[in-house]
Amino acid sequence: xxKPIEPNSFRTGPxxxxxxxxxxxxxxAETLMPLILDLQGHWEHAKADPAYKAEVxxxxxxxxxxxxxxxxxxxxxxxxxxxxxxxxxxxGAKIYFKRDELNHTGSHKINNCLGQILLxxxxxxxxxxxxxxxxxxxxxxxxxxxxxxxxxxxxMGATDVERQAPNVFRMKLLGAEVVPVTSGHGTLKDAMNEAxxxxxxxxxxxxxMIGTAAGPHPYxxxxxELQSVIGRExxxxxxxxxxxxxxxxxxxxxxxxxxxxxxxxxxxxRSVRIVGVEAGGKGLDGxxxxxxxxxxxxGVLHGNRTYLLQNSDGQIxxxxxxxxxLDYPGIGPEHSWLKDSGRVEYVPIMDTEALEAFQxxxxxxxxxxxxxxxxxxxxxxxxxxxxxxxxxxxxxxCGRGDKDIFTVxxxxxxxx
Amino acid sequence: MTTRIxxxxxxxxxxxxxxxxxxxxxxxxDYATSLKIMKALPKAGSDIIELGMPFxxxxxxxxxxxxxxxxxxxxxxxxxxTLHMAAEFRADDDETPIVLMGYYNPIYVYGVDRFxxxxxxxxxDGLIVVDLPPEMDEELCIPALKAGLNFIRLATPTTxxxxxxxxxxxxxxxxxxxxxxxxxxSALADTTKVATAVKRIKSHTALPxxxxxxxxxxxxxxxxxxxxxxxxxxxxxxxxVASVIDPKGGLTxxxxxxxxxxxxxxxxxxxxARLVAAE
Ligand SMILES: Cc1ncc(COP(=O)(O)O)c(C=O)c1O
Numbered sequence: 001x002x003k004p005i006e007p008n009s010f011r012t013g014p015x016x017x018x019x020x021x022x023x024x025x026x027x028x029a030e031t032l033m034p035l036i037l038d039l040q041g042h043w044e045h046a047k048a049d050p051a052y053k054a055e056v057x058x059x060x061x062x063x064x065x066x067x068x069x070x071x072x073x074x075x076x077x078x079x080x081x082x083x084x085x086x087x088x089x090x091x092g093a094k095i096y097f098k099r100d101e102l103n104h105t106g107s108h109k110i111n112n113c114l115g116q117i118l119l120x121x122x123x124x125x126x127x128x129x130x131x132x133x134x135x136x137x138x139x140x141x142x143x144x145x146x147x148x149x150x151x152x153x154x155x156m157g158a159t160d161v162e163r164q165a166p167n168v169f170r171m172k173l174l175g176a177e178v179v180p181v182t183s184g185h186g187t188l189k190d191a192m193n194e195a196x197x198x199x200x201x202x203x204x205x206x207x208x209m210i211g212t213a214a215g216p217h218p219y220x221x222x223x224x225e226l227q228s229v230i231g232r233e234x235x236x237x238x239x240x241x242x243x244x245x246x247x248x249x250x251x252x253x254x255x256x257x258x259x260x261x262x263x264x265x266x267x268x269x270r271s272v273r274i275v276g277v278e279a280g281g282k283g284l285d286g287x288x289x290x291x292x293x294x295x296x297x298x299g300v301l302h303g304n305r306t307y308l309l310q311n312s313d314g315q316i317x318x319x320x321x322x323x324x325x326l327d328y329p330g331i332g333p334e335h336s337w338l339k340d341s342g343r344v345e346y347v348p349i350m351d352t353e354a355l356e357a358f359q360x361x362x363x364x365x366x367x368x369x370x371x372x373x374x375x376x377x378x379x380x381x382x383x384x385x386x387x388x389x390x391x392x393x394x395x396x397x398c399g400r401g402d403k404d405i406f407t408v409x410x411x412x413x414x415x416x
Numbered sequence: 417m418t419t420r421i422x423x424x425x426x427x428x429x430x431x432x433x434x435x436x437x438x439x440x441x442x443x444x445x446d447y448a449t450s451l452k453i454m455k456a457l458p459k460a461g462s463d464i465i466e467l468g469m470p471f472x473x474x475x476x477x478x479x480x481x482x483x484x485x486x487x488x489x490x491x492x493x494x495x496x497x498t499l500h501m502a503a504e505f506r507a508d509d510d511e512t513p514i515v516l517m518g519y520y521n522p523i524y525v526y527g528v529d530r531f532x533x534x535x536x537x538x539x540x541d542g543l544i545v546v547d548l549p550p551e552m553d554e555e556l557c558i559p560a561l562k563a564g565l566n567f568i569r570l571a572t573p574t575t576x577x578x579x580x581x582x583x584x585x586x587x588x589x590x591x592x593x594x595x596x597x598x599x600x601x602s603a604l605a606d607t608t609k610v611a612t613a614v615k616r617i618k619s620h621t622a623l624p625x626x627x628x629x630x631x632x633x634x635x636x637x638x639x640x641x642x643x644x645x646x647x648x649x650x651x652x653x654x655x656x657v658a659s660v661i662d663p664k665g666g667l668t669x670x671x672x673x674x675x676x677x678x679x680x681x682x683x684x685x686x687x688x689a690r691l692v693a694a695e
Contacts, residue, residue, distance in 0.1 A: 017551070026551050027520060029476045031572040031597055033549040034579060183482060189473065196475045201598040203574055300521045300547065301473060313494040314525030315472040 010267035010343050013334060018217020018304075020337035026216040028303045031200045040218045042123050047225060052118060059114045060229060063147070066111075068099045068230075070237035070394070075364045077384070084385035093387035095380060096246070097397040098234045098262060101369065107399035108227060108258045109140035109211060115226035117144040120207035127202065128152040130209045131195040133160055133188035133254065134325030134372065135167025136399055137211030142176035152176040155194040158186035160324045167403050185318040188254075188328045192302050212255025213332035216303030220332050227261025234394055235265055242392060248273045248383070251396035252376040253293075253346070254325045256332035258398035267343060276335060277379045279321035280348030288320035292331045293339050293346040306333040322351035322407070323371035325399070353378040358401065358408060370399030371407070419541045420513035421566050421589040424463060425624045425645060434641035436686045437626055438679055439466035439517060439650030441484035442501055443493025445661055445671065450488070452672040453657065454505050458512045460676040461683025464646065465505075466544065469498050469518030476546045478601030484654045487661075495522045495531070499538045506539030515568060515589070517544040520556065528556055532563040542566030542589045550582050557586050570594050571617055573605075580620050590624040590646065591617055595631075601651040604630035611643035634685030641689030649682055 013020040026036060046052040060066040073095045081092030100108040120128060128145045130152065132138030138154040145152035154171055158180040161168050171178050184190035192215075199208045213223040238246055249266060251259035253276040266272045281289030289295065292307045299308040301316055309317040309329035321327040338344040354371055357378035362368050369377060373396060380395050387393070401408070409415075428435050438457050443450050457465055470485035470493050477485070502514050516535065523531050523545065535543070543560055550557075550569070557567045566589030574597060575583050584591065593614060596605035614625050627640050628648025637647045656678045660669040 026549065027547045028549060029546050029572075030549050030570045030583065031476075031574050031594065033551065034574045034576065183479075184472070193473050193475045197478075197599045200476060201602070203597045297525075300519075300524050302475070303547075305524075308521075310521070310525065312525070313496075314522035315489060316521070 007341070010338070010341070011264065013337065014217060014221055018221070020334045021340065022298070023306050023333035023336040024217055024220060024304050026303060027300045027305065028216045029200060031203065035199070035203055036216050038123070042119060043218050043222050046119055046122060055118055056115050060111065064104045064110050064114065065102065066229065067233040067237070068102055070234055070241060071097045071099050072241070073097055073365055076361065079364050080381065080384040081389065087385060089385060091385060091388050093247070093384040093389070093391040093393045095384060096238070096392065096394045098230055098394060100230060100258065100396065100398045101367070101373070101400035105136070105140045105143050106402060107136040107140070107370065108230060108261060109137045110143065111229055111261070112211065112223050112226045112257060113140040113144040113209060116209045117148050117150070120150070120209070121148060123207065125205060125207035126150060127206045128209055129155070129195050129198050129206055130211060131155045131188065131191040132211060133157070133191070133327055134323065134370070135160065135164040135171065135403060136325060138176070138178070139167050139170050139174070141209050141211070142171040142174035145176060146174045153198065154178050155181050155191040155198070157188060157191045158182045160187055163407055164324050164403055165406065187318065187324070189316065189318070196302070212257040213260045213334060214255045214302060214304060214306065214330060220304065220334055223257050224260045224264055224334065227257050228264045230258065230261040230396065231263060231265035234262060238394065245269055245272055246392040246394045247271070247387070248275065248391070248393045250275045250277065250376045250380050250393060252277045252326060252372045252398065253331060253335060254328055254372060255330070256335045258396050260332060260334055262394070262396045263344065274344045275379060276344055276346045277375045278346055278348045279323060279326035279375060280350040281320040281322070282351060284348055287317055289348065290319040290321045290326050290328060291348040292329055293335060294348050296329070298336065301330050304333045306336045307331050307339070322354060323375065325370070325372040326375065347379060349375040349378045355408065355411065357381055367397070368401035368405070369397055370401045371404045372399055373397050419564070419566050419589065420511065421464065421515070421541045424513050425590060428463060429624070429645065432690055434644055434686050434689050435463040435626065435646035436461060436637065436679070436683050437464040437466060437628070437646050437648040438462040438653055439468055439648060440653050440657070440675065441468040441470060441481065441488050442498040443470060443488030443491055444484045444654070444657055445487050445665070445667070446491040447493065447497060447501065449671055451501050451504055453675050454501065456672040456676045457679060458509060460679035462512070462679055464513045464515060466515045466517045466648070466650070467498060467502060469495055469516055469522060471519040471522060474519060476599055478599040478651065480601045480651045480654050480658065483658065495526050499534050502540055503538040513541045514539060515542040515544055516540055518546070520545050520547050523556065528559055532560060532565065535565065536563055540565065542568050544568045544570070544592060546570065550585060553586055561586060561588065568592050573597050573613065580617065584621045584623070587623060590626050591621060592648065593617060593625050593627045593644070595627055595629045598629065600629060602630055604632070604636055607639050610640060614643045634681045637682045637685035638689045641686045647686055652678060
């Protein structure tokens with residue numbers, strides 16, 4: 001077997017060059033390089049500064065509503081135990097949700113935005129730009145920009161503007177300018193290109209607030225650190241609730257920020273199995289999916305080397321997912337490294353499976369999840385019945401489904 | 417080891433005029449037409465050719481070059497075909513330097529060693545890879561220099577005095593000064609500022625400095641050429657191609673001729689540049 005040698009710790013990356021093994025790095029135009037070095041300097045200073053940490057913690061508590069609850073999903077657990085019994089397995093793991101969907105603005109994205117806008121303030125930047133797919137990061141960016149009194153421009157693929165209309169409206173209400181991007185297929189990748197073009201143009205006053213744990217160094221590390229509050233809380237809450245670590249973590253991966261936020265504090269707890277769930281779209285046979293880790297190959301895009309959906313000529317594919325937040329042909333570089341090192345297992349979930357999970361959760365727990373964590377839930381539904389009753393799964397319920405009700409309603413043929 | 421780029425720029429220096437560096441998109445609107453455009457460039461007065469390698473996600477390019485790349489990809493252009501185009505051009509022109517310009521991913525996927533070998537064999541002289549700053553030199557820059565290709569780096573208005581030596585360290589052929597912070601196709605920056613920046617770079621290096629981004633007319637080429645060793649024109653050429661493509665993708669005139677007309681005018685501009693400087 002050609003298994004790579006396991007590192008002593010999975011939590012030490014990235015190195016000084018911003019690399020996680022062969023992944024990550026700083027593949028940007030020279031115009032941006034001085035800006036990225038400046039950002040890195042400020043970030044390193046801030047993360048070591050107790051005053052910065054205290055400010056983030058204060059806002060997390062009083063503005064976002066952290067800590068988010070760790071909730072035992074009893075009815076769902078019971079339901080899956082019945083499924084297990086019907087299969088003659090007699091199992092059914094205990095399922096907990098880390099409820100970041102209860103955060104102000106409705107998803108985990110706010111954790112990152114608060115940390116970044118405090119940094120932007122420290123750097124003296126006066127204008128915020130962001131890219132968004134589902135619009136959750138756009139809404140979170142527009143929210144913190146309003147809270148701190150800075151103008152905000154959000155780039156959003158034209159296709160996404162259409163399918164995430166409620167979020168577009170929210171961003172506008174919050175005072176942000178939403179720029180629909182028509183290049184490519186008009187999804188997240190194209191929005192990110194356009195945000196980078198804005199940044200290259202407005203180098204003096206503008207702070208680029210990237211919404212996921214991807215992009216050039218230091219973004220993947222910075223976003224991970226800001227999102228790791230999820231995993232740190234979950235660990236503490238689990239010790240309180242069960243007196244032990246969970247057996248399995250499950251989270252959806254788009255760019256990978258909610259997943260790395262939950263996973264990172266547990267990476268060196270080897271007893272904890274970790275599963276990342278990618279968008280399998282309409283299936284991995286064709287091109288209509290976004291499973292960059294399962295079906296892609298390493299390449300360089302948006303400032304980092306990572307797994308990408310691309311053709312044999314290195315041209316990036318568009319991908320497809322029912323969930324706008326997972327509709328991205330790349331993935332944060334740390335996930336690429338965690339995949340290759342074998343620490344985390346990545347699996348695809350199809351559109352149809354996510355839709356079923358969405359409906360099941362709504363009916364059993366009275367929680368309408370976003371379509372992104374519905375992917376994670378579909379994987380939980382597959383696995384829990386095959387696990388023992390005394391085993392525990394923690395799933396990141398990273399967003400609420402208000403933004404998706406129109407999309408889902410349309411697919412289910414429900415008149416609204 | 418000197419390349420065609422070194423020789424051409426040294427020769428022009430002795431003639432006392434700046435170089436006209438012309439960028440076009442390989443494979444736009446299709447392979448055959450694009451090769452014809454390439455062959456027309458030296459005859460129209462281009463001194464150095466930048467052959468664009470199309471990429472699906474050109475994050476430093478404006479709408480015109482984005483569209484050109486997508487047209488080329490749609491017509492089936494690949495990195496292998498772009499290299500083949502250079503080789504076909506070389507069959508009847510062994511003098512005009514060719515610089516490949518584009519983004520790293522297609523090269524990375526092709527394989528760096530294989531790419532460098534094939535680029536050499538196709539008569540390529542230099543590379544400009546937008547998303548490889550000096551921090552990533554091990555990826556392609558160092559291997560390219562070892563393979564005898566020039567690695568031409570972009571210096572920008574954000575490259576300050578402290579950083580400039582790092583940017584210049586492994587640069588060869590010439591330094592490409594990006595006249596503004598922005599994407600290709602934007603309006604030309606303040607030309608006095610550009611002249612000052614060129615002077616600043618020249619105080620750090622003996623390499624020729626060519627200026628690009630925003631140069632569209634003969635007049636601008638003349639003004640920029642008064643202080644720089646070369647003037648790069650890209651978007652205007654790509655637009656000349658686009659101007660003869662109808663909405664259905666058909667051609668309303670010969671793109672090679674449209675490009676040649678534009679480039680002849682620009683060539684007049686750079687040839688008058690030092691007269692401007694002398695005034
Ligand atoms: C609720 C929710 N979950 C997940 C994602 C995917 O992003 P990431 O993988 O960075 O968590 C998004 C992105 O918009 C989202 O809105």
